[in-house]
Amino acid sequence: MNKTFVNIENISKFYGEIKALKNISFSVGEGELFGLIGPDGGGKTSLIRILTTLLKPTEGRAEINGMDIVKDFKKLRKIIGYMPGRFSLYEDLTVEENLKFFATIFNTTIKENYHLIEDIYSQIEPFKNRRAGKLSGGMKQKLALSCALIHKPEILFLDEPTTGIDAVSRVELWEMLKKLKDQNLTIIVSTPYMDEANLCDRVAFMQKGEIMEINPPETIIQEFNEPLYSVKGDDFYHLLLELRKMEITKTAFPFGDSIHLTAYNNINPSELNAMIEERMRIKTETQKISANIEDCFMAKMINTE
Amino acid sequence: MKAFLAFLKKEFYHVWRDPRSLLILIGMPMVQVILFGFAITNEIVDAKIAILDNSKDEVTQEISNKILSSKYFKLYEYLSSKDQIERAFKKGKIKIALVFENDFSQKLNRNENPKVQIIADATDPNTATTLINYISSNILDYQTKYLKNKSGGLEVVSKMEFNPQLKGVYLFVPGTITIILMLISAMMTSISIAREKEKGTMEILLVSPIKPLMVIVGKVVPYISLALINAVTILLLGVFVFGLPIRGSLLVLMLEIILFIITALGLGIFISTKVNTQQDALLISLMGLLLPTIILSGFIYPIESLPEILQYVSHVIPAKWFLIILRDIMIKGTEFGLIIKETLILFGMMMFFLIISIKNYKIRLE
Numbered sequence: 093m094n095k096t097f098v099n100i101e102n103i104s105k106f107y108g109e110i111k112a113l114k115n116i117s118f119s120v121g122e123g124e125l126f127g128l129i130g131p132d133g134g135g136k137t138s139l140i141r142i143l144t145t146l147l148k149p150t151e152g153r154a155e156i157n158g159m160d161i162v163k164d165f166k167k168l169r170k171i172i173g174y175m176p177g178r179f180s181l182y183e184d185l186t187v188e189e190n191l192k193f194f195a196t197i198f199n200t201t202i203k204e205n206y207h208l209i210e211d212i213y214s215q216i217e218p219f220k221n222r223r224a225g226k227l228s229g230g231m232k233q234k235l236a237l238s239c240a241l242i243h244k245p246e247i248l249f250l251d252e253p254t255t256g257i258d259a260v261s262r263v264e265l266w267e268m269l270k271k272l273k274d275q276n277l278t279i280i281v282s283t284p285y286m287d288e289a290n291l292c293d294r295v296a297f298m299q300k301g302e303i304m305e306i307n308p309p310e311t312i313i314q315e316f317n318e319p320l321y322s323v324k325g326d327d328f329y330h331l332l333l334e335l336r337k338m339e340i341t342k343t344a345f346p347f348g349d350s351i352h353l354t355a356y357n358n359i360n361p362s363e364l365n366a367m368i369e370e371r372m373r374i375k376t377e378t379q380k381i382s383a384n385i386e387d388c389f390m391a392k393m394i395n396t397e
Numbered sequence: 398m399k400a401f402l403a404f405l406k407k408e409f410y411h412v413w414r415d416p417r418s419l420l421i422l423i424g425m426p427m428v429q430v431i432l433f434g435f436a437i438t439n440e441i442v443d444a445k446i447a448i449l450d451n452s453k454d455e456v457t458q459e460i461s462n463k464i465l466s467s468k469y470f471k472l473y474e475y476l477s478s479k480d481q482i483e484r485a486f487k488k489g490k491i492k493i494a495l496v497f498e499n500d501f502s503q504k505l506n507r508n509e510n511p512k513v514q515i516i517a518d519a520t521d522p523n524t525a526t527t528l529i530n531y532i533s534s535n536i537l538d539y540q541t542k543y544l545k546n547k548s549g550g551l552e553v554v555s556k557m558e559f560n561p562q563l564k565g566v567y568l569f570v571p572g573t574i575t576i577i578l579m580l581i582s583a584m585m586t587s588i589s590i591a592r593e594k595e596k597g598t599m600e601i602l603l604v605s606p607i608k609p610l611m612v613i614v615g616k617v618v619p620y621i622s623l624a625l626i627n628a629v630t631i632l633l634l635g636v637f638v639f640g641l642p643i644r645g646s647l648l649v650l651m652l653e654i655i656l657f658i659i660t661a662l663g664l665g666i667f668i669s670t671k672v673n674t675q676q677d678a679l680l681i682s683l684m685g686l687l688l689p690t691i692i693l694s695g696f697i698y699p700i701e702s703l704p705e706i707l708q709y710v711s712h713v714i715p716a717k718w719f720l721i722i723l724r725d726i727m728i729k730g731t732e733f734g735l736i737i738k739e740t741l742i743l744f745g746m747m748m749f750f751l752i753i754s755i756k757n758y759k760i761r762l763e
Contacts, residue, residue, distance in 0.1 A: 165761075182596075185410055193407050196403035197602075197606070
């Protein structure tokens with residue numbers, strides 16, 4: 093890992109009785125693309141808001157590039173780029189007016205840092221005179237990202253940037269993040285979509301205010317050592333319910349047009365087919381497969397419940 | 398400085414591009430002045446009157462003509478019997494009836510006291526009182542003249558200070574200015590700051606080097622100018638349409654108006670530090686500011702006629718002090734020296750609101 097850029101020590105955040113974050117500690121290296129993955133309500137947004145100086149942690153401390161997130165918040169606000177979870181630009185201002193406004197309040201100009209946002213902004217530039225409220229979801233995100241980058245931040249926080257936008261825009265957004273990372277920008281991004289974990293250097297899997305695991309996505313996949321099968325058959329929902337009742341089944345989840353099943357012990361796919369047929373009188377197609385990142389997270393979620 | 402200018406520009410775009418608030422900002426003052434000036438007025442015009450003249454001599458004719466020639470009354474009918482009066486009242490045809498007794502002028506000449514009876518529909522007591530006063534003064538007027546010609550006798554002179562015609566406009570224009578300034582300044586700023594919170598743009602503003610003070614001042618400046626434009630519009634309407642005088646110094650008047658605008662803005666900012674949505678801001682501004690301003694400022698109900706406890710409460714209503722200042726300068730033509738106390742109170746309130754709202758302005762989300 094490169095030089096440590098973000099260092100978080102034992103951060104907790106309570107909202108009254110609710111413990112949104114419990115004793116979180118980790119660090120992120122300079123130029124790293126770090127993912128916070130987990131279901132809604134896991135504490136991702138609270139953590140990002142603490143790191144962007146918007147909230148004070150109840151306990152613990154954190155530093156970004158040597159600056160304390162509570163004490164040095166004024167200095168930090170100059171080097172942070174932040175894209176909140178929901179669209180937070182001025183909808184009654186045009187695309188260009190928004191960008192110009194954010195450039196100016198960070199004491200810079202569009203011209204000065206145009207090279208930073210060129211890839212992204214050039215796609216929405218044809219609509220620069222359109223009011224931001226009239227843009228499509230994907231274009232709004234591109235504009236928001238442009239505004240978050242226009243002042244050349246040293247670290248970029250994105251809170252669920254791909255929630256609610258189309259598949260093509262999602263792919264494009266991650267390509268942009270990769271490019272930004274190549275320019276040595278440190279990026280912390282949260283997402284509820286587990287497949288996006290593959291695109292990060294390292295991911296933290298967050299659930300119920302705790303970090304279950306931090307690893308590069310490849311490591312997470314390698315460490316998965318349960319036998320995994322893909323089962324296809326008619327009467328999908330009924331099949332799923334029945335599979336979950338079988339003694340050999342540890343977990344069974346729908347995954348696209350098939351069901352991913354983890355078993356307690358290794359079993360031949362044709363044997364599994366026979367078992368299902370005997371039980372339910374339907375024909376199934378079963379294959380042994382290797383795990384993808386979602387299988388790993390699903391397994392982790394089950395294990396902790 | 399550049400950042401501040403950019404912020405100002407953005408604020409003007411917000412105002413300009415929101416037809417709803419523009420309508421409130423520009424349309425409402427006009428409508429209010431015209432409504433208060435013309436429609437909601439204490440003056441009575443063309444009240445229907447019935448006259449039962451039992452003597453029909455030159456004195457009763459003269460009194461009747463005098464009353465009917467004023468713009469306040471319009472003859473409904475000359476009646477011929479007492480029963481008709483009751484019927485006319487019940488049908489709602491008349492507001493007031495006048496009854497002269499028999500042999501009016503003869504009795505007067507004999508130095509007896511002839512009676513004239515005034516009967517008013519008191520379902521609306523205010524109107525009834527006003528009408529009776531009008532008629533009594535007309536009769537008194539005639540009587541004094543008559544007595545003067547005949548035998549000298551007594552003379553009654555009553556004079557209404559400052560507003561001899563008891564014009565409602567004198568009351569309503571300063572009141573309307575007060576309400577409009579309060580609304581635009583306090584309500585619009587609190588809504589505009591609450592909108593940034595509601596839409597999430599405040600999050601981005603917070604995570605930027607822009608200073609809280611700059612955000613506040615940037616929010617305030619557009620509304621100061623809008624409120625000033627409105628104040629001038631209302632004053633012009635008052636002077637040229639309703640013939641309202643500005644007897645005192647125009648400069649002092651404008652300075653006092655600016656002082657009140659900033660006080661109201663301070664209140665607006667303070668409200669916005671306590672709420673998170675535009676709806677809350679609107680509700681609190683309306684309930685917490687508009688109602689007390691109308692009821693407790695002396696705009697509609699004289700403060701002296703409020704219950705004692707409300708009289709104490711009225712001391713903390715900025716509008717009360719501003720209204721005193723406005724009426725003093727505009728209608729009485731009072732010198733600045735005599736309204737220093739009110740000005741200082743208003744100034745103190747302004748500083749108080751500004752300081753607590755800057756203190757309360759959150760530099761984080763919680």
